[in-house]
Amino acid sequence: MHPGQPQYTAIKWGETSRSFSRNQFYLRLAGFILLEGGFLGLARLGLEQPLPIQSTLSLTNGKALFTVLSILWHFLATLLLEPIIQHVFASEWQYITRRTGYLFPGADRVSTHVSGFLDYIPHFLAGNCSWGFRFSLAARVICLAIKGLLPGTIAFDSVLLSTPIPINVANLTTGLNISSVDVEFGQRRAAMIVRIETREQSTFAFNTEEHWIVGWPHVPTGNAPDYRVIYPSDVIHYDFKCHWEAPNFTSFATMSNGGVKWKFLDDPASWFENVNPDKPFLGVVIPVFTDMQDQVSRDSELSAFFFLGGNDTLRGGGPPDPKTDTYLQLNNVPTMYNASGFYLPPSYGNFSDPVHTVAPLATLLVCDPQRQLSSGEAIFWPNGSIEVIESSLNMSGRLGNFLDENIRDMFVFGSREVFLDYSGPENRITFNNTMLTFNSAVTFLNDSAFAARPYNEINQTGFSVLPLEQIEANMTKVFSYVAKAFTNGLRLESHGGAYMFNTMPVDATTQKPAEAFVTNFHLFWVAVVLVIAEIFSMIVLGIQRDWRNREPLGLECILLEVDKGGYIQWNAGGIELHAKG
Incomplete structure (x- = not known):
């Protein structure tokens, strides 16, 4: 190589610095x-x-x-x-x-x-x-x-995180039976609550689901939480199924469900042919109650209602005058016929005299709540709603705040005052020689005008009963109001005694705002x-x-x-x- 001549370096494959190992x-x-x-x-x-x-x-x-x-x-x-x-x-x-x-x-x-x-x-x-x-x-x-x-x-955000909290829920395991003052107290409250919900179109305390009953958390009435609360409680599912039966003079018992016997209030099951046609009631709807002296009847959870009326072809005492007479039409239902009408005991419905009716037909509406008790969970929403979110028939997991016997009493006697209260003109309807409570009218009869017109202006002739499907739906709705009288655990210790809430502590979860990573x-x-x-x-x-x-x-x-x-x-x-x- 000569001086001043450019020098070259031999380059081979794989020797550059940019190759990867x-x-x-x-x-x-x-x-x-x-x-x-x-x-x-x-x-x-x-x-x-x-x-x-x-x-x-x-x-x-x-x-x-x-x-x-x-x-x-x-x-x-x-x-x-x-x-x-x-x-x-x-x-x-x-x-x-x-x-x-x-x-x-x-x-x-x-x-x-x-x-x-x-x-x-x-x-x-x-x-x-x-x-x-x-x-x-x-x-x-x-x-x-x-x-x-x-x-x-992944985002950084403000979220509501579940946080455990202790709360108290209603305990219905004590103090609720037929001889208890709590039942009478609950019956009066139930009648008042049904009036608020149906007549005044207002919500009492909290919004609850039809078909479900759950113990309420113990909070001041009407106060909803700031965030949802999930808590355990026994839950009851119910769905009323009803049928018509023709009664009889001798036993006054249902032909199904083991032959449950009925009576009017506290009187024996006595009702007879009408002997005083001068007092011509042409329609009657009254609740009857299980005979507590009979074991089968005492264990039953059935509800029954006694109807007296006519139909399109039978009219006691001749054709009615639309201005003075109103027949309760009992078309297409099994009935018992008696030409002279019927007589009811004198103590019924705050009336001092016996009830006579020339209505020739009698029938009995029997309703079964078909209820099931199970363990479950409920959610209490900030908008004041209580909703069942879980239900399991695994009875071993029950909280134990509902007692089976007390539930039966609630179904049997809870709605007693609702359909029985004739006190005051706002609760009874005696138009045109027909005797029934307002709640009976809107639950069983087919004229929605009951809820809108003054009581003394209802002069329509021939009200008829609703289809069974509608009656069942109405019974389910009414009982969702009745249950509110019991599910907050409010008790009355004695007549004139102090009020108290019967509750039990549970572990619940609520939500609190916090910053967190969210995926x-x-x-x-x-x-x-x-x-x-x-x-x-x-x-x-x-x-x-x-x-x-x-x-x-x-x-x-x-x-x-x-x-x-x-x-x-x-x-x-x-x-x-x-x-x-």
Whole structure:
């Protein structure tokens, strides 16, 4: 070599500083897995429930800070893989040239730093594209999706977290039986509550569900919690089913359900043919009660109502005068017929005289609540609603705040005053020689005008009974009001005595606002799919051996190709390199 002559260094394959080793590849992949795996683990915990954190930042500042940190987290994770992906892109020209001996137009384009997706996609679809390039492009697209979508998977937000609290719920296991003053007290309250709900169209205390009875939490009446409260309680499900039966003079017992015997108030089951037709009641609806001297009747939870009236073809005492007479029409129901009418005991319904009626037909409506007692949970909402959210017939898990015997008394005697109270003109309807309570009229008869018109202006002739399905629905609704008189645990110790609440302590859960990490369910699964797809693409790329011997496009790479080639020839397939010699 002569002085002043340029000096050249021989360059061999694999000796450039830009090639990747196996260890470098897997270390970078392990770093990505560690970062994204940790993120997914945190997000998975947030799926089950929000992760509370202690922070002195405001909600707005906390959200901003966490968003920035989340973006940086995923940027760092994908940054570990970018050099590997870029290495494959940059070496695509050299790889194709070395493998085929041709310089394909466009192959050098994807290997430059200024190349983009408009260059990558056509080459991806070309037949001479390497599989390493294809998997690298897939990994690049997934990295972009990870950086764009995954920061929204976990959010810093203010949420309501479940917090255990002790509360008291109504206990109906003591003090409720037929001889107890609590029943009389509850009956009066039930009549008052039904009046509030039906006549005044107002809600007493809390909104409750039809078909369900649950012990109320002990709070000042009408005060709802700031946040929902979930608490355990025994629950009762009921669904009234009714049927008509024709009664008889001798036993006055139902023909089904084991032959339950009935009576009028506290009198024996005595009713007779009418002997005084001068007092012509043409319609009567009155409740009757189980005979407590009879074991079968005492154990029954049935309710029954006695109807006296006529039908389209039978009218006692001749055709009615629309101005003075109103028949209770008992069409298409089983009835007992007596031409002279019927006589009822004198103590019935606050009337001192016996009740005589010339109505020739009598029938009995029998209703079964079909109730079931079980363990369960209820939720007390801030809007003042109480809702059963869980019920299980597993009796071993019961809280024990309902006693089966007391429930029977509540169903049998709870609505007694509701259908029996004739005291005061606002509670009874005696229009046109028909005697029934207001609540009986709106529950069993088919004229909604009872709830709207003054009592002395109802002069329509021939009210009829509702279909059984509607009567059952009305009974279920009325009893949802009746139950409110008992389910708060309010008791009266004695006549003129003090009021008290009979309750028992339970462990409940409420909600309190707190700052926490919250996981988006849908984005979480998108994140799982993207991370798995990225790892799969990189593992497939790592399994391939050819990419590790690639050299990125640069001066060294070009000189090596020129050094090993004798000359370059252009042809239709591309630029062909010919070896020396």
